[in-house]
Amino acid sequence: MINPKQRSYLKGLAHNMEPLLRIGKDGVTKNTITELDDLLNSRELVKIKILDNNLDNRQEMIEEITEELQCEFVQFIGSKLTIYRQSEEKKIELP
Numbered sequence: 001m002i003n004p005k006q007r008s009y010l011k012g013l014a015h016n017m018e019p020l021l022r023i024g025k026d027g028v029t030k031n032t033i034t035e036l037d038d039l040l041n042s043r044e045l046v047k048i049k050i051l052d053n054n055l056d057n058r059q060e061m062i063e064e065i066t067e068e069l070q071c072e073f074v075q076f077i078g079s080k081l082t083i084y085r086q087s088e089e090k091k092i093e094l095p
Helices: 004-014 030-043 058-069
Strands: 021-023 045-050 072-077 080-084
Touching (some): 004 045, 004 072, 004 080, 021 030, 030 045, 030 080, 045 058, 058 072
Antiparallel strands (some): 072 080
């Protein structure tokens, strides 16, 4: 579990990031989860864009992703979701 200071630090890191994954009308699928797992292992901090044609409940989608991947929710602004999970080889040093 990350504390508010760490979440704020991660928000700052994610500010200039481009979304690495887009979730469209199909929503969160097994392939989406697999790809996100790979991205989290290699980068730790991932920004996701949820396209306008996705009509799923955003909160349920966030809960599904964080539960499936055992990751931390960082922020959701507009249509962009940011998540974090520490990998075995630490790439981001949290305060």
